[in-house]
Amino acid sequence: MDFRTVMGTENRQTFIAALARTHGSRLRRFLELKLRGASADASDLVQDVYLRLLRMPRHETIRSPQAYLFTVARNVLYEHRLNHAAASKAVEMDEVLAEIEAYVQDDPGAYIDAVRQLEQFDQALSGLSPRAYATFVLQRRYGYTLDEIAKQLGVSRPMVKKYLAKAVQHCRQHFEGVR
Structure with missing residues (x-):
């Protein structure tokens, strides 16, 4: 389809409909592949792109x-991953706090120290940056390899290494300053 004809008109909806007809199934497959087959999430992201x-x-x-279209899709996917990582971080903190509470019930001082350390880590x-944070969480929390992270974020492997090094260095500096 010649999009120049559609783009010359003032009707944005016609333009979007033409894009959807021509590239919709490819866009959906692209997002499903990046999401590792999570078709429900892919459907939501397709709608968000449009x-x-x-x-x-x-x-x-x-x-x-x-x-x-695919640039917008990559941006939507990136934001989805960041939001997912942030949500899982909150759940993980609750789980860790529950475990700490179970272990240090007899020692309120130990509990307070553990909570303080978790708060400092969360602050660090x-x-x-969003990409350094996502890299750190994907690697340390979910065990993704550098190549998998590069593919997920749409960046090169050396860039992932830089993000990870930056995240680790940032955390070290934060904790050195706290002590």
């Missing part, structure tokens, strides 16, 4: 609609 395109003020300025992680 919603973002609908909000774009000047769709007629897009030179390559297919490339733009909150100072990271």
Whole structure:
């Protein structure tokens, strides 16, 4: 389909519908592959991609609609992963606190120290950039390899190594400053 014809019109919805007809199934497969088969999440992300395109003020300025579509999809996927990592972090903190409470019930001082250390760790992680944070969580929490993280974030393996080194260095500096 020639998108230049559609893009010349003022109807943004017609443009989005043409993109969906032409590239919709490929977009969905792309997201499912990146999400490792989570089709329910992929459906939500496909909708989010099209919603973002609908909000774009000047769709007629897009030179390559297919490339733009997949760029938006990568951004939506990236934000989804960051939100997922942040949500799992909150759940993990609750689980760790419950475990600590079970072990130190007889020693309130030990419990307070453990909670203080967890709060300091959480504070250290909150100072990271989103990509460094995601890299750290994916590697340390979920056990992803550097190659898997690179694929998930859409960056090179050396860049993942830089993000991870930055995260570890940031945490070290944070804890050295706390002591």
